Amino acid sequence: MSNALQQLMRERLDREGWSYGEVARRGDIPRSTVHHLATSERLVRMPQPATLEGLARGLELPLDAVRRAAAEACGIHLYAAGPAPAEGGRPAADPEVDVLIASLQKLSVDDRRHVAALVESLLGKGAGVRGDQDGRSQAAE
Numbered sequence: 001m002s003n004a005l006q007q008l009m010r011e012r013l014d015r016e017g018w019s020y021g022e023v024a025r026r027g028d029i030p031r032s033t034v035h036h037l038a039t040s041e042r043l044v045r046m047p048q049p050a051t052l053e054g055l056a057r058g059l060e061l062p063l064d065a066v067r068r069a070a071a072e073a074c075g076i077h078l079y080a081a082g083p084a085p086a087e088g089g090r091p092a093a094d095p096e097v098d099v100l101i102a103s104l105q106k107l108s109v110d111d112r113r114h115v116a117a118l119v120e121s122l123l124g125k126g127a128g129v130r131g132d133q134d135g136r137s138q139a140a141e
Helices: 004-016 020-027 030-039 047-059 063-073 095-104 109-123
Strands: 130-132 135-141
Touching: 004 020, 004 030, 004 047, 004 063, 004 135, 020 030, 030 047, 047 063
Parallel strands: none
Antiparallel strands: 130 135
């Protein structure tokens, strides 16, 4: 049984008559990567953003469609974003954040606590430290 990414790729390759090499060349990614993504029953981890962008270019498909199919192939289920934010409201959802949030469901309760502690630490809530724009830690004023 094929996964969502395999199905998406197979449909596009069959419809357009493309080879893995043609998709790789158009997307500027290795042919071996295209072959791996097209033939792996279950992806162990989410492909890198640059890989997904190249695959989307190579397949001439929207990045969001490729990202969602890859996430599903990894066992991560992304949920549709809500309505567009009002002017001056919260920024639009970041697809990488969606993948991160969906991945948390696969962690144990203890691991989720560790992730929460890490996030609080990175945000400077836990130790009186905050990161500057370059990611360096500074003592809170």
